[in-house]
Amino acid sequence: MHTEHQPPIVQATLSSSPHQAALDYVALGLSVLPLDGKRPALTSWAALQKTAATTEVIRSWISAGLLQNVGLICGAVSGNLAVLDLDGAAGYPAFAATFPHLTETFTVATGGGVGRHVYFYADRLPLSIKAMGTPIGNLELCASGRQVVAPPSVHPITGNAYRVEKPLAILRVAHLDDLEAWIESFKPREAVTEWKPPRMAAPVGQDRLNPRLLEVISRELVSRGFKSHGDWLHGSCLHPERHRNGDRNPSFGFNTTSGYGHCYVCGTLLAKDISATLGIDPVSVGGLFEKPAPSIIASPARPVRPPAPPSDIPPGTASNHRLPNWLSQYLEWAGATGNQTPLAFHQAAGLWLLATAIGRRLYGEAPWGVKIYPNLYLMLVAGTTFYRKSTAYKLAEQVARAAIPHMLMPTPGSPERFQEALAGRMPGNFDKLGREQQERLSKAQPFAAQRGLLKDEVAGLFGAINRKDYMVGMKDLLMELYDCPDYFDKDTQTGLNIVQNAALSILGVTTPSSLSSAVSQGDWDNGLLIRFALLTPEPDYQERPASTSYLTVPDSLTNDLRRLHDRLPQPEPGEFGLTAPGALRLEVQCWSKCQQYGDWLRRRCAPGEDTELDDRLKGIYGRMHVQAFKLASLFAALDWLETDDPAPTVTVDHWSAGQSIAEEWRMSAHRLTEQLDRSGEATIERRQQDRMLGIIRGKGRAGCELRDLYRQMHVTAKVGRQVAQELVRAGLVAEVRLDGAEGYTALEHLQPVPTV
Numbered sequence: 183m184h185t186e187h188q189p190p191i192v193q194a195t196l197s198s199s200p201h202q203a204a205l206d207y208v209a210l211g212l213s214v215l216p217l218d219g220k221r222p223a224l225t226s227w228a229a230l231q232k233t234a235a236t237t238e239v240i241r242s243w244i245s246a247g248l249l250q251n252v253g254l255i256c257g258a259v260s261g262n263l264a265v266l267d268l269d270g271a272a273g274y275p276a277f278a279a280t281f282p283h284l285t286e287t288f289t290v291a292t293g294g295g296v297g298r299h300v301y302f303y304a305d306r307l308p309l310s311i312k313a314m315g316t317p318i319g320n321l322e323l324c325a326s327g328r329q330v331v332a333p334p335s336v337h338p339i340t341g342n343a344y345r346v347e348k349p350l351a352i353l354r355v356a357h358l359d360d361l362e363a364w365i366e367s368f369k370p371r372e373a374v375t376e377w378k379p380p381r382m383a384a385p386v387g388q389d390r391l392n393p394r395l396l397e398v399i400s401r402e403l404v405s406r407g408f409k410s411h412g413d414w415l416h417g418s419c420l421h422p423e424r425h426r427n428g429d430r431n432p433s434f435g436f437n438t439t440s441g442y443g444h445c446y447v448c449g450t451l452l453a454k455d456i457s458a459t460l461g462i463d464p465v466s467v468g469g470l471f472e473k474p475a476p477s478i479i480a481s482p483a484r485p486v487r488p489p490a491p492p493s494d495i496p497p498g499t500a501s502n503h504r505l506p507n508w509l510s511q512y513l514e515w516a517g518a519t520g521n522q523t524p525l526a527f528h529q530a531a532g533l534w535l536l537a538t539a540i541g542r543r544l545y546g547e548a549p550w551g552v553k554i555y556p557n558l559y560l561m562l563v564a565g566t567t568f569y570r571k572s573t574a575y576k577l578a579e580q581v582a583r584a585a586i587p588h589m590l591m592p593t594p595g596s597p598e599r600f601q602e603a604l605a606g607r608m609p610g611n612f613d614k615l616g617r618e619q620q621e622r623l624s625k626a627q628p629f630a631a632q633r634g635l636l637k638d639e640v641a642g643l644f645g646a647i648n649r650k651d652y653m654v655g656m657k658d659l660l661m662e663l664y665d666c667p668d669y670f671d672k673d674t675q676t677g678l679n680i681v682q683n684a685a686l687s688i689l690g691v692t693t694p695s696s697l698s699s700a701v702s703q704g705d706w707d708n709g710l711l712i713r714f715a716l717l718t719p720e721p722d723y724q725e726r727p728a729s730t731s732y733l734t735v736p737d738s739l740t741n742d743l744r745r746l747h748d749r750l751p752q753p754e755p756g757e758f759g760l761t762a763p764g765a766l767r768l769e770v771q772c773w774s775k776c777q778q779y780g781d782w783l784r785r786r787c788a789p790g791e792d793t794e795l796d797d798r799l800k801g802i803y804g805r806m807h808v809q810a811f812k813l814a815s816l817f818a819a820l821d822w823l824e825t826d827d828p829a830p831t832v833t834v835d836h837w838s839a840g841q842s843i844a845e846e847w848r849m850s851a852h853r854l855t856e857q858l859d860r861s862g863e864a865t866i867e868r869r870q871q872d873r874m875l876g877i878i879r880g881k882g883r884a885g886c887e888l889r890d891l892y893r894q895m896h897v898t899a900k901v902g903r904q905v906a907q908e909l910v911r912a913g914l915v916a917e918v919r920l921d922g923a924e925g926y927t928a929l930e931h932l933q934p935v936p937t938v
Contacts, residue, residue, distance in 0.1 A: 191288050191301075200252040201244050203334055205237055207252065212257040215329050216243045217251035219338030219616055222329065224248070225580035229732040231259055231327060246584045250618060251335035257326035264358060265330045266300040270319015274298040277691055280364060287353030293337025293344045299330055302713055303354040310362070311429075313368035321365045323358065326345045329619055338616040364662030378809075379414045379435055391441040391453050394467045399419050399453070400438050401430050402460050413437055417529035419445045419461045488550045492863055495845060496782040506820040508742050509533070512581075519733045520573035521726040526846065527562045527571055531578035533843075534560050534689040536816045538582060538589050538634030539743050542666060543750040544815055545591060546768045546832065549777070554808055555630070555666045555765075556815040557685040559714040569719055571691045572638060578689060579636055585740040586747050589628035590692050591633040591686070597656045601672045604663075604686075605679040606630030628753035628760045631663070631684035640690025657710050664713045669807035683762040688714075694857040712801030715809060715847045717852045746823055746827035766829040767813060772837035780807035806844050813840030870895065870905045878915055878928050885927035888921050 194206035213234035216223040224230075224241070234255075235243075243249045246417050256375025258262045268274050269292075277300070278285050286771040290299040296319075304325075312322035324330055331337075333344040372695045386608065400415060419425060419434040425447050434445040436456065443451035457464055464470040505513070512531035512532040517525055537558045545553045562571045582590055592603055606627045612620060662670065663686040671680045705711040753760035783803045787795050795803065814836040822830035877894055906926050915926045 188349055189288070191352055192346055192349040195290075195346050197334060200249055200335055201240075202653060203247055203332065204240050204243075204252045206333065207254060208234060208237060208240065211261050212263065213255040214240060215253035215255050216240075217253045217331060217335065218248070218618070219251065220331050221579060221584070222253065223250070225576040226584065227255070227329075230255055231257060232279070233732060234259055235732070239732070239734055242737070243591065245737075246735075246740065248584065251338075252332050253329040254332045256310075256324045256328045256330065257307060262304050263325075263352075264302045264304045264308055265324045265328075266361065267297065267322040267324055267330060268300070268319065269294070269297040269322075271296045272315075272318040273321060274300075275319045281361060284353065284355070285348075286350060287348065288346070288350050289348035290333060291345050291347040292331070292700040293335070293340055293342040295340060295342065298347065299344075301352045302358060303352050304358050306357045307621060308358040311365055313365050316368040316370075321368060323362060323365055338619075339614065377411070377416045377432065377435070379411055379416075379437075380446070380537075390471065391466050392464065392471055395453065395457065395462070395464050395470065396438055396441050398462055398467055398790040399436065399441075399456060399460065400514065402462065403436055408436070411435070413439045419448060420451070420456065420813070421445070421448055423520055424448050448777070450560055452565075454570065455567075460621075496779055496841075504835070506817050507534075508820050509740070509817075511736065511737055515733060515736055515739065516574065516577045517726055518729050520570060520577055521728050522568075522570040523573045524571075524723050526571055526720045526850070527564075527569075527574035528577070529843070530560045530562060530715065530717050531689060533813065533816060534558055534687055534789060535578055535581055535633060535743060536746070536819070537687040537812070539586055539747040540750060540816070540819060541589065541629055541763075542630035542683050543632075543763055543765045544766050544768055544819060544830065546770050546811060546815060548811075549773050553666070554811055554815070555813045556819070557664070557666060557684045557687045558663055558809075558812060559686075560691050560717065561692065561697075561714040562717050563694055563697060563857075564719050566693050569723075575636060575638060575689060575691050581739055581743065582634065584735055585743040587631045588622050589629060589747070591635045593635070593637065597659055600659065601679040604631040604681045604684065628762050630762075630764075631681045632684065634687045634689070636658045637688060637690035640688075640692050642788070657705075657708070660688075661708075661710050661713065683765075690714075694854065698858045706798040706801065709801060712798075712805065716802070716851045717847060718850045718853045720846075720856070721853075736825035742820075742823065746819060749823065768818065769831040772811075772814065772832055772834050775837050775841070776807050776811050776833060783807060796855055798855055799851055800881065802848070808847055809847065810840040812838070813843050815840075870897070870901075871908055874902075874905050874908055874913060875928070878909075878926050879931075881927075883927065883931040885918050885925045885931075888924040888926065891926070 190210055194203055194210060197203035197206055204216075207214050211234075211440060213230050215227050215230055215235075240249070254263065254265075256265055258836075264445045266277065268277060276282040284300070284302070288301040290301075291297070292299060307325050308323055310323060310328050312320070314320045331344055333346055335344050336342065337344070403415045403417060404410075406417060410416075413436055414435040416432060416435045418432040419429040420443070422428045425433075429445075429447075433447060434443060436443045441453040443453075443456050444449065454464065454470055457470075508528070509532050512535070513528055515522075516528040516531065520528065523563060541558055542555050542557070545555050548554055564571045564575060579590075585756050608623060608627075609615075612623065615623070627796050657673075663684050666685045667681075669680070669682050670684075671678055701711060751763040751766065753763050755761075783806050787800045787803050811832075814832050815830070817836045817839055818830040818832040821836070873895060874891055877891060888899070888902060888906060891906065893903075895902060897905075903924075906915065906917075909926070910917055913929065915928055916932055918925050918927050
């Protein structure tokens with residue numbers, strides 16, 4: 183058959199390269215995705231599931247080297263495209279025997295050798311479903327949210343091309359209901375288990391939710407068939423569209439006490455979002471929060487804990503500071519793309535990118551006898567869903583993969599494997615990887631211990647470190663890496679791992695509740711947690727307008743980041759291959775400013791202060807002047823790009839910008855400790871104090887015996903005494919003897935009564 187007589191979809195597959203094929207597919211109304219092997223080369227491709235990429239966007243992928251293979255996104259964005267993916271020799275014969283009327287359509291033989299992709303246009307899109315490990319292989323119907331590898335892509339393992347097996351037009355059908363049912367029939371029947379309330383510490387703020395609103399929400403959910411499980415109401419998720427196949431086994435619960443909902447797919451849902459979904463206006467029942475009332479546990483005269491963050495600032499702190507053009511441009515792009523993410527998070531992600539690009543190739547020689555390298559440990563901490571904190575992480579990863587992919591480090595699975603990666607040892611399956619992956623790993627080898635690490639749920643790493651035997655040693659390793667040792671070696675089961683010229687940079691995200699449950703007091707005391715900049719949303723957080731179109735990474739961002747990486751010292755040939763690159767010594771004009779800031783921070787940690795600093799924050803204060811210098815070094819490196827100087831110079835202006843950001847981080851650490859104190863055990867303790875003080879005050883001058891207190895509160899005598907003693911230390915009650923028994927009276931009732 184002549185090419186001009188073949189269907190357009192077949193003609194597109196005959197392109198000489200994935201680059202041209204991608205452009206041809208777009209011309210046919212299909213949404214294209216760049217692939218690295220079989221996986222998307224983009225950090226996020228959600229936007230492409232709604233709007234297909236333009237030819238200009240595709241050419242930018244080609245220029246950035248992202249489009250190694252070409253994928254097609256199924257669903258409405260590609261004209262209701264659905265693809266049956268049959269992985270296994272018996273899959274296609276079984277399909278053809280069952281549905282002969284569906285076989286006369288465009289069909290592709292996959293590069294794996296035994297699979298088939300069968301294409302359809304469905305007037306009514308099916309659900310994306312799959313049945314894995316069946317007697318006839320893996321079966322998957324790809325629709326919304328799925329992509330398939332398209333010809334002339336090459337399989338990353340076999341090296342075989344995806345080729346057209348049936349050069350026909352894509353068959354259009356009314357629906358694929360029977361095909362869905364066929365795949366479903368291969369799934370094992372799962373036993374329906376009883377729903378159990380999630381084990382979660384619901385976020386708690388300073389303001390309490392309006393109980394009338396909680397009652398209205400509860401009534402509405404009950405009317406929808408929700409069942410009661412103690413404090414929880416259980417039923418189908420309010421957002422079934424977020425579930426792959428709808429919420430077939432109801433997974434949502436609403437806590438009638440805290441006002442928070444939880445779904446095993448969607449995570450925690452706030453009361454205001456639940457109200458909006460249910461069509462309830464909080465204003466109509468008195469507002470979202472309970473009307474403010476005088477605090478039971480604290481009064482202005484005797485606060486239980488000092489307010490945070492502190493209002494004092496170090497002398498000489500700039501009220502505003504100039505950010506380098508690169509970082510300003512990054513904030514502009516990321517802030518528009520991730521419009522719901524706090525700018526503080528985008529800024530931190532941009533700084534992490536700079537630190538990763540530099541690695542260990544710049545240092546300042548401090549007057550107190552240490553070398554300071556610009557690596558950073560950064561943790562973005564905020565409640566789930568609302569602040570979209572993972573967006574900051576994903577956008578930074580997108581830029582890194584486009585500009586300096588070899589500087590990204592694999593996530594540590596164990597201390598031993600992590601040490602091997604730091605030592606530059608290739609993975610055991612290196613010879614089975616594709617050529618591009620092998621080249622990237624080879625290029626990364628001289629930078630093995632000075633790369634960037636992304637951790638989506640960094641609290642999980644802390645939890646594993648503290649609870650899993652196989653993670654013993656990881657805590658010490660991370661602490662050691664932060665200080666950028668020249669050399670250390672570790673003897674493991676696979677041999678001696680020698681790590682040289684380390685300078686790891688970490689960007690992780692988590693929630694206050696996850697962090698609270700994962701870390702221990704020891705993580706604060708032993709120095710690991712305080713090495714992180716603990717970043718929370720800025721106090722004046724405001725959502726920016728959403729972008730009206732997909733914003734690709736500006737070329738100037740990736741080009742300048744790559745230019746910064748390439749201008750610094752590069753690996754040199756050695757006897758056993760390339761050696762780790764050297765480092766430039768910074769010219770520093772601000773050491774006196776740095777020392778003054780360090781002294782000011784140290785005085786804030788003095789035991790004799792009117793309000794003694796929280797012990798958890800003292801270690802952070804002790805390193806804050808070093809953090810400021812690291813930031814100043816990054817800014818100096820960016821300005822150096824525009825000069826011919828042999829090394830960057832850290833000026834007083836660079837220091838002022840770095841110190842200003844460090845001060846924002848200091849305030850953020852205070853906000854985080856307050857949030858941690860308002861969750862989990864601290865919340866329970868405060869509620870117990872509130873209740874006990876209410877009972878004691880209700881007894882008036884007569885006071886209340888301890889035995890009556892703990893009986894009314896349904897706690898043990900030990901817990902009752904602990905709570906009462908906290909009230910005594912807070913200056914709110916006094917210990918008295920009542921008929922020889924231990925008792926307590928509210929302090930205001932012991933004040934002398936004025937005589938008339």
